Amino acid sequence: MKILVCISKTPDTTAKIAFTDNNTKFDTNGVQWIVNPWDEWFALVRAIELKEADPSVTLHLLTVGESDADPIIRKALALGGDEAIRINAAPAESQFVAHQIAAIVKDGNYDLVLTGKETIDHNGSTVGGLIAGETEMPFISLATKLDRQDKTLTITREIEGGQEVCEVELPVVVSAQKGMAEARIPNMRGIMAARTKPLKVVEPIPTNTYTETIQFELPAPKSGVKLIAADQVEELVRLLHEEAKVI
Amino acid sequence: MSILVYIDIANGKIKKSTHEVISYGADLAAATGDQLIGVAIGNCQDQLEELGTFGLQEVIQLGKEIVRNTPQETDAWALATLATEKKAHTLLFSHSLGGKLLAPLTAARLKAGIVSGVISQPDLSNGFSVKRSVFSGKAFAKIAIKTEVRVLTINPNSYPVKQTGGVAKLTSAALVAPPTRVRSKNIESAAGALSLTEAGIVVSAGRGLKGPENWGMVEELAGELNAALACSRPVADAHWRPHHEHVGQTGVAIAPNLYVAIGISGAIQHLAGVNRSKVIVVINKDPEAPFFKAADYGIVGDAFEVVPQLTAAIKKVKAS
Numbered sequence A: 001m002k003i004l005v006c007i008s009k010t011p012d013t014t015a016k017i018a019f020t021d022n023n024t025k026f027d028t029n030g031v032q033w034i035v036n037p038w039d040e041w042f043a044l045v046r047a048i049e050l051k052e053a054d055p056s057v058t059l060h061l062l063t064v065g066e067s068d069a070d071p072i073i074r075k076a077l078a079l080g081g082d083e084a085i086r087i088n089a090a091p092a093e094s095q096f097v098a099h100q101i102a103a104i105v106k107d108g109n110y111d112l113v114l115t116g117k118e119t120i121d122h123n124g125s126t127v128g129g130l131i132a133g134e135t136e137m138p139f140i141s142l143a144t145k146l147d148r149q150d151k152t153l154t155i156t157r158e159i160e161g162g163q164e165v166c167e168v169e170l171p172v173v174v175s176a177q178k179g180m181a182e183a184r185i186p187n188m189r190g191i192m193a194a195r196t197k198p199l200k201v202v203e204p205i206p207t208n209t210y211t212e213t214i215q216f217e218l219p220a221p222k223s224g225v226k227l228i229a230a231d232q233v234e235e236l237v238r239l240l241h242e243e244a245k246v247i
Numbered sequence B: 001m002s003i004l005v006y007i008d009i010a011n012g013k014i015k016k017s018t019h020e021v022i023s024y025g026a027d028l029a030a031a032t033g034d035q036l037i038g039v040a041i042g043n044c045q046d047q048l049e050e051l052g053t054f055g056l057q058e059v060i061q062l063g064k065e066i067v068r069n070t071p072q073e074t075d076a077w078a079l080a081t082l083a084t085e086k087k088a089h090t091l092l093f094s095h096s097l098g099g100k101l102l103a104p105l106t107a108a109r110l111k112a113g114i115v116s117g118v119i120s121q122p123d124l125s126n127g128f129s130v131k132r133s134v135f136s137g138k139a140f141a142k143i144a145i146k147t148e149v150r151v152l153t154i155n156p157n158s159y160p161v162k163q164t165g166g167v168a169k170l171t172s173a174a175l176v177a178p179p180t181r182v183r184s185k186n187i188e189s190a191a192g193a194l195s196l197t198e199a200g201i202v203v204s205a206g207r208g209l210k211g212p213e214n215w216g217m218v219e220e221l222a223g224e225l226n227a228a229l230a231c232s233r234p235v236a237d238a239h240w241r242p243h244h245e246h247v248g249q250t251g252v253a254i255a256p257n258l259y260v261a262i263g264i265s266g267a268i269q270h271l272a273g274v275n276r277s278k279v280i281v282v283i284n285k286d287p288e289a290p291f292f293k294a295a296d297y298g299i300v301g302d303a304f305e306v307v308p309q310l311t312a313a314i315k316k317v318k319a320s
């Protein structure tokens, strides 16, 4: 079985969000970059577990990004996986990223493509479904559990107001979320090994971008908290009712 | 030309977020002069008739004999075909679980530009651009869509429902889609539970509550407010509360009218999931808790004293 895990680079969860160039670009000054938590904690770790259970599994990591994504994909490789592929292009927007990934998926005959639930900067939750749509592989969104019996996967996914257990034959695209695995910390051996694992850089296929970010905006700052004394809860209820009109 | 709205049906019921999306579509259709058509899949006829009052001119029911609890991935085939037939330039979904499944699959089939998590009407003055929430609610982005067909998912609780009182024409057709290769084995539903992303009020508690045995007072407050329950990540990690209640950057992102945070410090990763709430109330015994900086109203005090009093005060107001 060949598994491909899609890894994206995101600002650290505590990064200060600011913009430059007339609010058209994210200000990367002083920003620490990490592996998108959904990709690392759930998609990648579960894929590693599948390989640990069956050493014949081939596990590749893939990112669409420029050379500044190399340290991030190496960080992911330190957790596990055989090799990494970087498609050398700025991840401009979701259809563009999905086209690039879909080309690799078709070419490499992957059986299982895992993505995270969403990127914590873009919050699109779209790339997984777009890859599935383009490769005409079945798509299981927001999986919380994934087990394998040979060519069949049993997957639990979140649905409105509950969960669904389903079965599917490979190949399939799955987006992973909490529950799928427990986050791991890379060990020294993994970090050393990641340095020598192959990182293939491939050029993007020619394709259009379908959307374009034209401007960013920060939310208006809060006007400040109104404090109410602990023995005046009735006043709070009155304010919520009469002033904020939310109850 | 037309605008298509996907009618999201979960457990046989049309969701409130669908009403929001129809209202969004009605305002867009008024601006572009196009027809607004709803598409429902499966058995739910009795609920479709009233959708005209939200602004749909036509409702097309695909596969009306089909009974199921949740959308199927191959529904996207049928939606894409219908969009082409109806010359739809824009397809609207809710940014709900059903929308997150079907919107990208449909966009891939239509080679459409897709923008998810949209929060306001498009700017049509120079092409078509929409505002969406990015960086986990810490910023907004204006995105131009360059394709002729577009797919949008609308964030729940970001667009007001308007009832305009129209009547929709109801038609039906077969569901033309390949059989899905995903075999549903079992569905567990938390029947009756209020959807966290759709709830108007959310009551949430954190590690300040000391242990799962103390959630009774939180549930009572939520019950009084008809609110959904949420929690911080360490609370879910410690299994005090189920995972699906965990809100934040790595949990569920919500934008209710009112978010009540009890015994939660307000770490940046927690705020990332709740900062789009319209009004935030914080109850924390530490006046230095960072959450107060993001709050609209705050009480510095012991949750074990404040919360039962708050519940009683709300009860009293409701009774009067």
Ligand SMILES: Cc1cc2nc3c(=O)[nH]c(=O)nc-3n(C[C@H](O)[C@H](O)[C@H](O)COP(=O)(O)OP(=O)(O)OC[C@H]3O[C@@H](n4cnc5c(N)ncnc54)[C@H](O)[C@@H]3O)c2cc1C
Pocket: A013, A037, B205, B206, B207, B208, B209, B231, B232, B233, B234, B235, B246, B247, B248, B249, B250, B251, B262, B263, B264, B265, B266, B267, B268, B269, B270, B273, B283, B284, B285, B286, B289, B301, B302, B303, B304
């Ligand atoms: C990559 C990453 C992702 C993360 N994602 C998330 C996420 O999605 N969601 C999330 O919530 N966290 C997330 N976290 C964790 C986050 O950083 C905080 O650790 C967490 O939110 C703290 O939870 P808490 O406020 O419940 O607990 P604490 O920080 O321990 O705060 C407890 C609060 O309760 C107050 N308190 C104590 N006793 C009382 C009392 N009797 N009455 C009133 N108040 C009382 C205290 O003053 C304190 O402010 C993430 C962390 C990382 C590193």
Ligand SMILES: Nc1ncnc2c1ncn2[C@@H]1O[C@H](COP(=O)(O)O)[C@@H](O)[C@H]1O
Pocket: A006, A007, A008, A009, A036, A038, A039, A062, A063, A064, A065, A091, A094, A097, A114, A115, A116, A117, A118, A119, A122, A123, A124, A125, A126, A127, A128
């Ligand atoms: N630039 C990228 N390179 C590789 N995978 C990506 C990239 N962007 C997004 N993904 C994958 O798609 C998932 C969903 O991303 P998004 O649709 O942007 O929220 C992520 O969790 C990743 O697994």
